[in-house]
Amino acid sequence: MDWSFMLAHVPDYLAGAWVTLRFGLYGILCSLAVGLLCCLARFFRVPVLRQIAGGYIELARNTPLLVQLFFLYAGLPRVGIRFSAETCAVIGLTFLGGAYMAEAFRSGLEAVDRAQIEAGACLGLTRTQNIRYVIFPQALATAVPALFANVIFLIKETSVFSVLAMMDLMNVADTLRTSGGRTVEVLCMLIAAYLLILLPVSVIATRVERRLRYAGFGDQHSV
Amino acid sequence: MAEPILRVREIHKSFDSTGVLRGVSLDIQEGEVIVIVGPSGCGKSTLLRCINGLETVDSGEIWLRGEKISGRTRDLYRVRQKIGMVFQSYDLFPHMKVMDNLLLGPTKALGRPRQEVEAEALRMLERVGLREKAYALPRTLSGGQKQRVALVRAMLMQPDILLLDEITAALDPEMVSEVLNVVIDLARGGMTMAIVTHEMRFAEAVADRVLFLEDGHVVEEGTPEVFFHHPQTERAQQFLRSFTYASKRDKGEEQPKNNAGD
Numbered sequence: 001m002d003w004s005f006m007l008a009h010v011p012d013y014l015a016g017a018w019v020t021l022r023f024g025l026y027g028i029l030c031s032l033a034v035g036l037l038c039c040l041a042r043f044f045r046v047p048v049l050r051q052i053a054g055g056y057i058e059l060a061r062n063t064p065l066l067v068q069l070f071f072l073y074a075g076l077p078r079v080g081i082r083f084s085a086e087t088c089a090v091i092g093l094t095f096l097g098g099a100y101m102a103e104a105f106r107s108g109l110e111a112v113d114r115a116q117i118e119a120g121a122c123l124g125l126t127r128t129q130n131i132r133y134v135i136f137p138q139a140l141a142t143a144v145p146a147l148f149a150n151v152i153f154l155i156k157e158t159s160v161f162s163v164l165a166m167m168d169l170m171n172v173a174d175t176l177r178t179s180g181g182r183t184v185e186v187l188c189m190l191i192a193a194y195l196l197i198l199l200p201v202s203v204i205a206t207r208v209e210r211r212l213r214y215a216g217f218g219d220q221h222s223v
Numbered sequence: 224m225a226e227p228i229l230r231v232r233e234i235h236k237s238f239d240s241t242g243v244l245r246g247v248s249l250d251i252q253e254g255e256v257i258v259i260v261g262p263s264g265c266g267k268s269t270l271l272r273c274i275n276g277l278e279t280v281d282s283g284e285i286w287l288r289g290e291k292i293s294g295r296t297r298d299l300y301r302v303r304q305k306i307g308m309v310f311q312s313y314d315l316f317p318h319m320k321v322m323d324n325l326l327l328g329p330t331k332a333l334g335r336p337r338q339e340v341e342a343e344a345l346r347m348l349e350r351v352g353l354r355e356k357a358y359a360l361p362r363t364l365s366g367g368q369k370q371r372v373a374l375v376r377a378m379l380m381q382p383d384i385l386l387l388d389e390i391t392a393a394l395d396p397e398m399v400s401e402v403l404n405v406v407i408d409l410a411r412g413g414m415t416m417a418i419v420t421h422e423m424r425f426a427e428a429v430a431d432r433v434l435f436l437e438d439g440h441v442v443e444e445g446t447p448e449v450f451f452h453h454p455q456t457e458r459a460q461q462f463l464r465s466f467t468y469a470s471k472r473d474k475g476e477e478q479p480k481n482n483a484g485d
Contacts, residue, residue: 113314115310115312115314116314116316118277118310118314119310119314119315119316120316121277121299121300121303122275122277122303122306122307122308122377123303123304123327123328123332123376123377123380124300124301124303124304124305124328124332124333124380125300125327125328125331125332126300126332127300129331129332133316133327133331134316134327137318138316138317138318141318
């Protein structure tokens, strides 16, 4: 191991991590919004929107992100629609992530006991109030593990951004490797960088899940 | 007789072409407590669920205080603000403290000020012996305590009528009376109620009128004295016998046939 080489290139990795994190975060936030909208369209059985959401989810989940990004970056300009690499990255990640987030929200909503929904209705709540105060908080608690799994999955997927010539972690490592040749050092640092980003997310996920469980969500029948 | 608070006329309800209610009619006067009994599957719960629109009737009409409430779908929530309902499974909201469970309906659905309802909620919790649980989470409560909270939650909406659907069916036997005593207290206070129960001694104690339902029909209707001690129909007699047991010491006596339930 060439430690001085590794130390000298820490700033490159920091810059790459910043790109990975920043565009990963944008994509994740947009994914949550898209996922929630799709899920609500299906839950409320909104005509047309519901079918669009269903079709979109299948399309997004059954095609690779790499292909989706190529389509945005290389395909669309052929028909005159041109986005910057960064925009393509966020749109692509959102396209993929939105579908996974929608499914996570759906699993949460479907896990809410029908009797809870009826109990809310019996209190004279409107459907919107019922969803906001009774159904959604319980659905969210159930969906949290899946949502966090998606966050981790999407941050890992950002490694595909390198095909857009974005200098994310993956591309930083790739450039160093092909120019300098210290493959082992370069890749060890890459792995360490992803771990440093994702391990804290995993720890936070575990804590939040435990907290929700012990705060009294979802174990009504255990007493 | 005064205009009944609730009027049910000839309602029919089928699930997958199986007739569950086949022309049930029923009037409830203000302050009256009616108890609906009958074998399981006879349509008791469906009747209650039709009254507050959890199920839609296939035909027939339901009127609350002179207003037709069946067949409407848009502002059903307004109707439900006047009809309280408590279920077998308590259905407290597990993510909210007892007090937040109690405040949700009155503050969000009725728009009443929080402080005013909170004071009222504390008084009612006191009355059912749960003042010290006001800020506990539902999962820390016993089944009997949860069901008392559920009753308070329904009552805080100040409903015109309260529907109770087998509210002690999921409870351990020693918790049944703590819940039913609350119901009797409410009945004494003049609350109008329609109660589905399998607790026959409670039914006798609380009812002004008993309805015996079987196969989606009202088979017999009468005061608790007559229904429980001198039932008029063969079916009702058979049903009531299913709650008694022959003693093993009465040798040679004919065993009562337990075929009313299923």
